[in-house]
Amino acid sequence: MRRAVLPAAALVGALALTGCGSGAGTGADAGGASKAELSVSSAYMPQPVSPDMAAGFLTITNQGGAGDALTSVGSDVAGKVTMHSTVGGAMREKTSFAIPAHGRLVFRSGANHLMFEELKRSPKQGQHVTLKLTFAESGPLTVEMPVKSATYNPSTGH
The missing domain is CATH 1.20.5 (Single alpha-helices involved in coiled-coils or other helix-helix interfaces)
Structure with missing residues (x-):
């Protein structure tokens, strides 16, 4: 028993x-699950080889239950920052990028990327560039993006 x-x-x-x-x-x-929960990782800028333009890469992760969209990027180092997609070797400027619920938006070399145009100064390796990311639904995020060597290739592929 x-x-x-x-x-x-x-x-x-x-x-x-x-x-x-x-x-x-x-x-x-x-x-909380009905809202986006955004975080940024793997941010970097290769040291610019052009006096007036640079590229930037990062990953935005959404751990929330709702999607959002990156609608603009600003920086203290550039007159403007534009967002681009690259598909089949063709680069296209975009006004926003969707960030799915429980998903990621990846900006990496040869694919989606940021272009820093009208540089106010030429960032050097070891310095940081401040970014302000603006989203359709969530509040803005400020990111410190390190400047890496012009040939930097992260092990993660971002």
């Missing part, structure tokens, strides 16, 4: 914990 009681008690305890977990998940979904 004792053997049957222990498994039954374990089963009741497991069901109780499962019920608590479901309730907590529902509360989280009603609160």
